[in-house]
Amino acid sequence: xxxxxxxxxxxHLAGRGLGQGxxxxxxxxxxxxxxxxxxxxxxxxxxxxxxxxxxxSRAAGKRVYLKLENMQKxxxxxxxxxxxxxxxxxxxxxxxxxxxxxxxxxxVAYASRVYGLRSVIVMPENASIAKIHATKAYGAEVILHGRxxxxxxxxxxxxxxxxxxxxxxxxxxxxxxxxxxxxxxxLLEQAPGAESLVVPVGGGGLASGVSIVYxxxxxxxxxxxxxxxxxxxxxxxxxxxxPVETPVRPSVADGLIVKQLGTLTFSILRETLDGMLTVxxxxxxxxxxxxxxxxxxLAEGAGAAPVAALIEHRAGVKGETAIAIVSGxxxxxxxxxxxVIRGLRTAKRIARIAGHIPDSPGQLKAVLEVIARHRGNVxxxxxxxxxPRSPAWHAKITIEFEQPxxxxxxxxxxxxxxxxxxxxxx
Ligand SMILES: Cc1ncc(COP(=O)(O)O)c(C=O)c1O
Numbered sequence: 001x002x003x004x005x006x007x008x009x010x011x012h013l014a015g016r017g018l019g020q021g022x023x024x025x026x027x028x029x030x031x032x033x034x035x036x037x038x039x040x041x042x043x044x045x046x047x048x049x050x051x052x053x054x055x056x057s058r059a060a061g062k063r064v065y066l067k068l069e070n071m072q073k074x075x076x077x078x079x080x081x082x083x084x085x086x087x088x089x090x091x092x093x094x095x096x097x098x099x100x101x102x103x104x105x106x107x108v109a110y111a112s113r114v115y116g117l118r119s120v121i122v123m124p125e126n127a128s129i130a131k132i133h134a135t136k137a138y139g140a141e142v143i144l145h146g147r148x149x150x151x152x153x154x155x156x157x158x159x160x161x162x163x164x165x166x167x168x169x170x171x172x173x174x175x176x177x178x179x180x181x182x183x184x185x186x187l188l189e190q191a192p193g194a195e196s197l198v199v200p201v202g203g204g205g206l207a208s209g210v211s212i213v214y215x216x217x218x219x220x221x222x223x224x225x226x227x228x229x230x231x232x233x234x235x236x237x238x239x240x241x242x243p244v245e246t247p248v249r250p251s252v253a254d255g256l257i258v259k260q261l262g263t264l265t266f267s268i269l270r271e272t273l274d275g276m277l278t279v280x281x282x283x284x285x286x287x288x289x290x291x292x293x294x295x296x297x298l299a300e301g302a303g304a305a306p307v308a309a310l311i312e313h314r315a316g317v318k319g320e321t322a323i324a325i326v327s328g329x330x331x332x333x334x335x336x337x338x339x340v341i342r343g344l345r346t347a348k349r350i351a352r353i354a355g356h357i358p359d360s361p362g363q364l365k366a367v368l369e370v371i372a373r374h375r376g377n378v379x380x381x382x383x384x385x386x387x388p389r390s391p392a393w394h395a396k397i398t399i400e401f402e403q404p405x406x407x408x409x410x411x412x413x414x415x416x417x418x419x420x421x422x423x424x425x426x
Pocket of ligand 1: 076077078102103104170171200201202203204205206207255256300302303327328329
């Protein structure tokens with residue numbers, strides 16, 4: 001593999017109209033560390049598959065390859081950075097502590113077990129039971145503290161000081177970034193000519209690591225970051241030219257909900273990324289649904305975000321071939337049902353109609369017969385006789401059903417109208 005020197009990489013970067021100066025020392029240091037990281041972590045991780053997906057390719061209008069880090073040990077790429085970071089500090093510390101309710105927690109817990117270190121993970125009190133159990137199962141001590149991440153982080157700081165443990169940041173750390181960068185080497189071997197690479201951005205550790213290696217070894221590849229509209233910190237920071245804190249809303253892609261990029265990740269990404277795209281909640285939910293239904297791949301929201309971007313922003317990603325990093329698969333089973341139903345509704349596999357029917361025997365049956373004639377399969381019926389907004393002596397009904405074709409609902413509405421029932425789609 002080509003092993004460009006920094007001056008060469010710099011001239012490539014400069015040739016791309018990107019910045020010059022101080023960040024190159026950091027970029028070069030991380031690039032060199034990533035080569036060590038690759039060897040260090042290799043015995044402890046899986047080389048995850050890269051698979052072409054026909055259905056996602058059709059939806060995106062280009063050939064799409066999926067890098068399946070949802071199949072990585074602990075269910076996400078986060079274990080890469082954690083393994084390398086802990087390898088570097090293992091002789092200095094007896095234990096590590098971190099604040100995380102997500103994949104970083106499991107990565108750190110796993111890596112601690114590999115190196116025989118004690119680990120304490122501080123999670124906000126509302127962390128999901130499933131994540132608490134998974135983290136404990138790797139041998140970590142889990143402490144529930146505070147209502148939000150910042151409170152958990154403060155507690156982690158206290159523990160680091162009182163016990164003399166190393167505090168492990170989830171993304172703003174050169175060794176964590178170098179560990180995440182190892183993903184890029186696998187990609188360069190598995191899909192050497194890919195024209196674009198789409199990476200999810202939370203705090204920016206993964207995108208920083210991967211884009212650094214690509215700038216050195218495959219500068220012609222377009223590297224694009226993706227984040228939810230609910231947390232547009234990277235797009236806004238790159239536009240503003242400084243790290244800006246943005247308000248966040250809850251998102252299906254909970255792993256990408258971060259208020260602000262790190263100092264390091266910001267200064268790297270402004271040099272190495274070709275662009276940022278933001279994706280809607282609908283697009284993320286639809287991508288989870290598509291991956292599951294068509295490719296039998298279980299991705300969490302953050303891991304599905306690159307696929308969502310390829311579909312929602314066809315023109316925003318250049319070339320005929322693109323890689324989407326499916327960065328993780330740790331989705332709560334309780335959330336999957338909601339997301340699948342939402343995806344099924346967006347894909348019009350499930351429709352919901354509402355209308356008023358005379359409040360007398362046999363009316364509901366007549367409506368259901370129309371739906372059955374069109375092979376609609378009822379999932380739920382809500383029948384409300386006392387809604388004051390309904391016309392007198394009428395009941396409001398809402399019916400949700402599976403439909404054989406996206407247009408079936410229109411035929412049903414027309415058929416109902418012919419039979420004297422006024423219904424609409426909800
Ligand atoms: C599955 C998944 N993808 C992507 C990210 C974003 O990673 P980073 O914070 O390094 O940008 C996270 C962060 O937790 C994650 O869990």
